[in-house]
Amino acid sequence: MTVRTRIAPSPTGDPHVGTAYMALFNWVFARSQGGEFILRIEDTDVARSTSESEQLILDSLKWLSIDWDEGPDVGGPHGPYRQSARKHIYQAHAQQLVESGHAFHCFCSAERLDEMRAAQRAAGDNPRYDGHCLSLSADEVHTRLGAGEEHVIRMKIPETGDCVFEDALRGQIEIPYAQVDMQVLVKHDGFPTYHLAVVVDDHLMEITHILRGEEWINSVPKHLLLYEYFGWEAPVLCHLPLLRNPDKSKLSKRKHPTSVNYYRTIGILPEALTNYLGMMGWSMPDEREIFSPREMADDFELARIHLGGPVFDMAKLSWLNGQYLRGLTPDAFMDRIQDWALNRENLSKLVPLLQERTEKLSDLVSQVDYLLGDRVPLTPADFEAGKADLETQTLVLDHVGREFDALRHWERDALFEICQQLAGHLGLKIRDFLFPLFIAISGRTVSLPLFDSMLFLGPDVTRIRIREALNVLGVSKKQAKRLERAYREYQSVQPAASD
């Protein structure tokens, strides 16, 4: 039997470093077994999935030299590899489950479900579908379906007993069925949910081992039940630990850079990043710390994975990166600098900003230092030249930061609109409003145009700089709460942002 693993990212945002982490381990495990590694795009959430995001994910994995044997771009014998192109397959399978009595049509409204869950929560129970539509007669279901009434398909769950299964790392796990919800398998728009699609695809694509984040452990009963309903053999399950923020919570954009592109733009080498991710939860048998994915595969053993959630440590990544950088020949080093930023394509984005404001070519370096490198370290004093007081500036940075965190398309108009609306809300002139942003982004009061700068730096670096500026200004716990409240208030008076 050929070992087959997969990474199945959902193209709904930045190429996440957690995706790269899971991809690496799946790649390494497959290679260690002489197996195959598959890339599948899970774009069943039509509203949030974008092809740009898919492209970014593919690019980031390629940048990291994680290659796949089958996928949407290279094809393969088990395609298509994009779930949106497999809708009919899931529908046929869902239909099969309805016919075999393992799934049922549900007509419940969102309002009813909300009320039900609220009541269950209030009673101290785990919210869970109450089986309302289970009691519908076949005739009634037929009639309502015939009338074109909106509905979903849910799977049935045993009323009693435990789901007992084996995790390749954690051993036996038991989850009471009483905790498992009657999961929606097909949404009202006819698209499958993750749970149906993942099981059907993993089976059809002959995946033998699933290595994924431990956030999925609680979904295992649903998946195993589906395998059983279909009469299929389930793959080996292996739940890896989750990458953590410094405060130990699951790695998140609000607290830590999560985009692979962030590391790329600050000048981390791809081999340093994969090496670093390889050290998260894994160690080489001889404790060597510098190793490639290939070397990792040569010595790979599932059992060596450590299950404690590893905290992402920038200091160690930087050190590792330095090791790689210093190991380069001068020629290779020059090539890397070019690949990174000093190439014609990248520079051409800067020229329109620079040319107008330049008297000597040598002005260039001091003008772009904060765009290619970092700013000079900030101090609270840097903000004092602003018209608004420090508290207001903190508020500006906080709210802009939140808006930027939620922004999905990093475009000039969207950025500007956010700032304009917020400035209006706070009753500030746009130039006073923008001042703290100039400082946060460029570290100076005089810089290249703000929005061009943010566009050039991209969402990841921009967000981090705003967060760092907030840190420099120092936000107390009390203040943080006030800011949070103020932001919610702003949101409530604000028409939904058009992004």
Next chain:
RNA sequence: GUCCCCUUCGUCUAGAGGCCUAGGACUCCAGGUUUUCAUCCUGGCAACAGGGGUUCGACUCCCCUAGGGGACGCCA
């Protein structure tokens, strides 16, 4: 709240009952090399969450407690 997972220095980790006076790496500190800085070298600080068992012997096995994390969506 309910269920599930996890728990060795601040951080990443080694450790599969005696090799542990708990090792390595990052960070930090001290010293050396270096015209400066960085690199590099040397040294130092620093951990088995707590309590019960099992055993001649427990970081390693079992139980309880505590702490941390996750899931609880027509998101994945």
